[in-house]
Amino acid sequence: xxxxxxxxxxxxxxxxxxxxxxxxxxxxxxxxxxxxxxxxxxxxxxxxxxxxxxxxxxxxxxxxxxxxxxxxxxxxxxxxxxxxxxxxxxxxxxxxxxxxxxxxxxxxxxxxxxxxxxxxxxxxxxxxxxxxxxxxxxxxxxxxxxxxxxxxxxxxxxxxxxxxxxxxxxxxxxxxxxxxxxxxxxxxxxxxxxxxxxxxxxxxxxxxxxxxxxxxxxxxxxxxxxxxxxxxxxxxxxxxxxxxxxxxxxxxxxxxxxxxxxxxxxxxxxxxxxxxxxxxxxxxxxxxxxxxxxxxxxxxx
Numbered sequence: 001x002x003x004x005x006x007x008x009x010x011x012x013x014x015x016x017x018x019x020x021x022x023x024x025x026x027x028x029x030x031x032x033x034x035x036x037x038x039x040x041x042x043x044x045x046x047x048x049x050x051x052x053x054x055x056x057x058x059x060x061x062x063x064x065x066x067x068x069x070x071x072x073x074x075x076x077x078x079x080x081x082x083x084x085x086x087x088x089x090x091x092x093x094x095x096x097x098x099x100x101x102x103x104x105x106x107x108x109x110x111x112x113x114x115x116x117x118x119x120x121x122x123x124x125x126x127x128x129x130x131x132x133x134x135x136x137x138x139x140x141x142x143x144x145x146x147x148x149x150x151x152x153x154x155x156x157x158x159x160x161x162x163x164x165x166x167x168x169x170x171x172x173x174x175x176x177x178x179x180x181x182x183x184x185x186x187x188x189x190x191x192x193x194x195x196x197x198x199x200x201x202x203x204x205x206x207x208x209x210x211x212x213x214x215x216x217x218x219x220x221x222x223x224x225x226x227x228x229x230x231x232x233x234x235x236x237x238x239x240x241x242x243x244x245x246x247x248x249x250x251x252x253x254x255x256x257x258x259x260x261x262x263x264x265x266x267x268x269x270x271x272x273x274x275x276x277x278x279x280x281x282x283x284x285x286x287x288x289x290x291x292x293x294x295x296x297x298x299x300x301x
Contacts, residue, residue: 027257029191029202031269037194038217045198045219046089050081050293051275051283052122054115055100055137058107064232064278066244073233076280077103077137079119080226081296082199082216087127088297089199091214091226092277093141093155094119102136102171105247120145122296129155130201132228132277133211134164136174143176152176152183156195158203159188161210204230206254222291223272225265230258232278237262 038045055077060070077100080091100111123129123141129151131139142151143165157165162176162184169175176184187193193201198217205211207229214226231237240259242252262274273291276282286292 026251027204027206027254027261029204029261031265031272034192034200034202034215035217035223037192037200038198038215040194041197043197044085045217046082046084046196047219048083048293049216049218049224050083050296051078051287052081052115052119052294052296053078053280053283054094054112054119056110056280057103057278058109061233061235063245064243065235065239066241067239068233068235068241074280075232075278076283078277078283079122079141079296080214080275080277081122081126081293082214083293083297084127084196088122088125088299089128089130089196090123090126092131092138092228093123093129093151095137095140096144099136099140099144099171099173102173118296118298121298123151125299126154128195130195130212130214131155131157131161132214132226133208134161134174135170135208135229138228138277139165140174143174143180148177148180149183152180154185156185156187158210158212159186160205162186164208164210204228204254204258206230206251206258207248208250223269225262225272225274226277227258227262227274228277230255230262231276234274234276234279234282237266237274237276 053076057075059073059075061068061073062070064073079094082089094116097111120141129142142155145151165176166181191203200215202213202215204213211228216224237259240263242255265272287294
């Protein structure tokens with residue numbers, strides 16, 4: 001994998017900006033433009049995509065999908081690994097047990113210390129780290145690590161993500177130190193940002209101000225959209241329904257725009273595998289069908 005190329009990426013920003021079409025809402029995207037962006041940086045595309053679950057939150061489904069029945073549902077806490085022939089990129093960075101307990105709100109929930117340690121080692125060995133958004137279960141593995149300053153040097157945050165972490169973090173524990181904040185790779189981009197061959201960030205503010213999706217196009221032709229927390233369960237995409245979680249504050253209009261776009265993609269580009277970060281049922285099915293790897297590959301950067 002060629003490393004992140006800031007000069008080339010910034011040159012592409014104006015050409016790749018995708019303004020909302022007339023009559024559309026607060027957010028829109030164009031899959032053809034995203035695919036073109038994935039081809040702008042030369043080099044071999046990634047070979048595979050892995051997921052690792054390291055914890056669970058036990059909540060009823062009605063919190064994840066408005067109007068759903070209050071049936072038991074598992075929210076997987078995950079990190080993803082985009083594997084190239086010579087290196088890999090981590091998408092989200094895991095979290096430690098103390099941050100996990102924040103999400104339990106006084107209830108002890110499953111935490112796999114061995115899997116969390118695998119994610120920690122993978123983050124340390126990554127060529128590049130990106131996060132889908134600035135919440136603790138996605139970013140704590142960088143900002144709370146004992147080697148946070150060195151990890152920051154290869155962690156790409158958007159300006160918005162860093163600003164939120166420093167001024168309005170989800171919890172005080174994930175506010176980065178001044179030392180770490182100085183070392184992050186900080187970018188601003190309009191609509192899409194190519195990072196490497198077959199890898200593109202898509203701005204998707206809504207769940208949080210700094211939310212983004214990640215498009216991955218493998219060498220074999222398979223395409224993925226890692227949609228972070230746009231929805232917690234894929235029924236949100238299938239039914240175009242947002243969350244009903246009183247502890248979450250979102251830009252609901254933007255999130256619904258994103259869900260409509262993703263729902264449309266399931267019909268117009270059904271070959272794209274849309275992956276929600278927390279949908280445990282979906283991940284298990286994708287692993288069974290060999291569309292996601294269920295292990296993290298540890299290398300030294």
